[in-house]
Amino acid sequence: MSTSAVHDHEVAHHDDHGHEHHHDQSFLSKYVFSMDHKMIAKQFLITGITMAVIAMILSILFRIQLAYPDKTFPLLTTLLGRFAPNGRISPDFYLALVTIHGTIMVFFVLTAGLSGTFANLLIPLQVGARDMASPFMNMLSYWFFFLASVIMLSSFFVQKGPASGGWTIYPPLSALPKAMPGSAEGMTLWLVSMVLFVASSLMGGINYVSTVLNMRTKGMDLWKMPLTIWALFLTAILGILAFPVLVAGVVLLIFDRSVGTSFYLSDIVLNGVQQPFEGGSPILFQHLFWFLGHPEVYIVIMPAMGISSEVMSVNSRKPIFGYHAMVYSLIGITVLSFIVWGHHMFVTGMNPFLGGVFMITTLIIAVPSAVKTFNWLATLWRGNIRFTPAMLFAIGMVSFFISGGLTGIFLGNAALDINLHDTYFVVAHFHLVMGSAAIFGMLAGVYHWFPKMFGRMMDEKLGYLHFWLTFICAYLVFFPMHFMGLDGVPRRYYAFTEFASMSKWLTINTFVTWAAIIAALSQFGFLYNFFVSMFKGEKATQNPWESNTLEWTTPVEHLHGNWPGEIPTVYRWPYDYSKPGAEEDYIPQTVPYSQTMSSNLPHDFEDNPAGLEALNKYASTLKANEQVK
Numbered sequence: 001m002s003t004s005a006v007h008d009h010e011v012a013h014h015d016d017h018g019h020e021h022h023h024d025q026s027f028l029s030k031y032v033f034s035m036d037h038k039m040i041a042k043q044f045l046i047t048g049i050t051m052a053v054i055a056m057i058l059s060i061l062f063r064i065q066l067a068y069p070d071k072t073f074p075l076l077t078t079l080l081g082r083f084a085p086n087g088r089i090s091p092d093f094y095l096a097l098v099t100i101h102g103t104i105m106v107f108f109v110l111t112a113g114l115s116g117t118f119a120n121l122l123i124p125l126q127v128g129a130r131d132m133a134s135p136f137m138n139m140l141s142y143w144f145f146f147l148a149s150v151i152m153l154s155s156f157f158v159q160k161g162p163a164s165g166g167w168t169i170y171p172p173l174s175a176l177p178k179a180m181p182g183s184a185e186g187m188t189l190w191l192v193s194m195v196l197f198v199a200s201s202l203m204g205g206i207n208y209v210s211t212v213l214n215m216r217t218k219g220m221d222l223w224k225m226p227l228t229i230w231a232l233f234l235t236a237i238l239g240i241l242a243f244p245v246l247v248a249g250v251v252l253l254i255f256d257r258s259v260g261t262s263f264y265l266s267d268i269v270l271n272g273v274q275q276p277f278e279g280g281s282p283i284l285f286q287h288l289f290w291f292l293g294h295p296e297v298y299i300v301i302m303p304a305m306g307i308s309s310e311v312m313s314v315n316s317r318k319p320i321f322g323y324h325a326m327v328y329s330l331i332g333i334t335v336l337s338f339i340v341w342g343h344h345m346f347v348t349g350m351n352p353f354l355g356g357v358f359m360i361t362t363l364i365i366a367v368p369s370a371v372k373t374f375n376w377l378a379t380l381w382r383g384n385i386r387f388t389p390a391m392l393f394a395i396g397m398v399s400f401f402i403s404g405g406l407t408g409i410f411l412g413n414a415a416l417d418i419n420l421h422d423t424y425f426v427v428a429h430f431h432l433v434m435g436s437a438a439i440f441g442m443l444a445g446v447y448h449w450f451p452k453m454f455g456r457m458m459d460e461k462l463g464y465l466h467f468w469l470t471f472i473c474a475y476l477v478f479f480p481m482h483f484m485g486l487d488g489v490p491r492r493y494y495a496f497t498e499f500a501s502m503s504k505w506l507t508i509n510t511f512v513t514w515a516a517i518i519a520a521l522s523q524f525g526f527l528y529n530f531f532v533s534m535f536k537g538e539k540a541t542q543n544p545w546e547s548n549t550l551e552w553t554t555p556v557e558h559l560h561g562n563w564p565g566e567i568p569t570v571y572r573w574p575y576d577y578s579k580p581g582a583e584e585d586y587i588p589q590t591v592p593y594s595q596t597m598s599s600n601l602p603h604d605f606e607d608n609p610a611g612l613e614a615l616n617k618y619a620s621t622l623k624a625n626e627q628v629k
């Protein structure tokens with residue numbers, strides 16, 4: 001409340017003095033330590049994209065190893081030095097590559113890049129606030145994220161290279177600095193980076209939650225919020241509750257590494273020497289990790305779900321189907337995601353009864369997931385679809401969510417999972433549902449809100465090219481992995497040529513690598529489009545997609561405080577598209593019901609009792625609709 005009063009004052013101030021005040025902002029306070037949520041959103045986006053490019057390059061490097069395990073490429077030695085002696089990536093470095101690739105993609109791109117960008121951009125703009133609840137903490141949240149990114153990457157420059165052992169950093173590899181090269185300083189940097197990362201997410205999340213709860217404009221009750229806001233809000237709650245548990249786990253791990261505690265270790269022999277650890281359990285770490293880790297996968301997918309819902313409704317020119325069901329299923333996922341973590345641990349020897357409990361709760365998550373899927377399909381049904389690039393990516397998100405979600409049902413069954421665990425089947429599952437679906441949701445958001453962020457349009461043709469190449473290649477990369485997994489091919493192995501039964505997959509591996517290379521190259525088309533359109537794109541109009549939500553009522557040119565005058569009042573839900581009787585095929589949230597009634601049916605009842613009856617009927621439907629929403 002007080003914050004918005006201050007802002008009101010500031011804005012009035014601006015009006016009085018015209019433009020003079022803009023000069024007060026130095027380069028540093030405008031672009032670097034900006035407290036404006038729109039600028040922070042761009043910082044998160046550009047940092048996220050940079051990290052994504054780095055993680056993508058890492059994946060191409062290890063895919064080359066998988067495709068050509070026996071070939072040597074002198075270029076690799078030139079590029080990577082000691083990490084690739086004699087033209088081949090070393091086994092240690094291979095493990096480091098998959099570890100850092102996974103860490104960056106999951107946390108830095110799909111968590112910080114996705115939520116950080118869209119929560120910052122959209123929460124204030126779509127709920128009608130002048131900024132976040134605490135702009136200062138918001139700025140800190142970005143800078144903690146930036147620092148965490150730099151530290152994570154700096155591990156490539158320490159003596160023994162970055163952390164290895166997988167993005168889940170299970171002990172003992174992570175707990176014994178001498179266990180392998182990737183357990184040394186690289187692992188320390190991983191842990192420090194993650195603590196900073198979590199601090200950043202908490203500062204962001206607390207801001208998002210308090211802004212949604214306290215700073216909505218007049219009329220914006222919870223049931224009038226766009227689904228993107230619902231998704232980002234619930235995601236923030238998930239993060240606030242789950243991330244601290246990871247920090248607890250990581251701090252105990254740091255103790256094990258450096259001060260001789262034994263939280264996670266017991267009876268370890270290293271190079272023939274019995275280590276002093278006693279009474280700890282590596283399985284404790286798995287519990288702590290997956291208590292974060294499973295909610296984390298929903299922290300990644302829920303914003304993508306929210307964005308896709310929004311984009312699909314706008315571009316089908318139809319109300320989202322089952323708005324309430326969409327919200328309740330998000331809430332259901334939020335709650336359930338905390339009681340299923342054990343499905344990552346079916347093979348740890350857990351009591352079969354406990355395994356059964358985790359199996360049931362896991363399979364129940366399929367219900368809200370299916371509700372959402374049906375509602376997306378029903379939203380498309382008979383829509384007047386506009387195939388913008390954003391729309392294609394949103395539909396692609398649904399496609400990947402279905403393909404990847406179905407295999408979750410296999411893995412959720414303990415008896416099946418014991419066979420499939422740690423095989424390429426799991427890799428296929430989560431790359432479709434998280435790697436692909438979440439990335440497509442994010443890209444849908446970038447194409448849709450680019451005009452809002454940069455005041456210019458992206459090139460459509462390049463957008464289509466980007467979509468089709470990425471869509472086809474993602475399936476070519478991840479679909480074959482299901483069959484490798486069913487055949488028992490394990491994940492995280494350096495070369496399969498040692499095993500006669502697995503070397504038959506070499507051709508498929510080569511095929512997958514080439515599909516991955518094409519997918520990676522097509523991302524450069526996107527980058528070209530993104531950066532060139534930022535400066536040279538066609539100027540955006542006020543509301544290029546004819547959308548109902550509040551962000552399109554702010555001026556195209558960004559201004560501090562978002563709205564030059566008063567914040568608009570909200571009267572209706574955000575999905576009034578193609579309303580029967582309406583003049584336009586969309587009615588913004590700011591249009592009162594009274595206005596549409598007279599403009600929808602102009603005067604045709606004056607000497608016409610049937611017309612009057614029609615109007616009354618229309619008015620009561622509107623009222624009924626309002627109750628439904």
Ligand code: HEM
Nearest residue numbers: 297301343344362366408409411412421422426430433434
């Ligand atoms: C119907 C919903 C889902 C079910 C029933 C399900 C089930 C499972 C199960 C049982 C595993 C463990 C497999 C193993 O390690 O042997 C797993 C792994 C995984 N799932 Fe899902 N899943 C679902 C949806 C999702 C979603 C929506 C995401 C991400 C957005 C996701 C991301 C992951 C990841 C990242 C892993 C692998 C973790 C690792 O071992 O590195 N899953 N899933």
Ligand SMILES: [Cu+2]
Nearest residue numbers: 294341343344
């Ligand atoms: Cu899980």
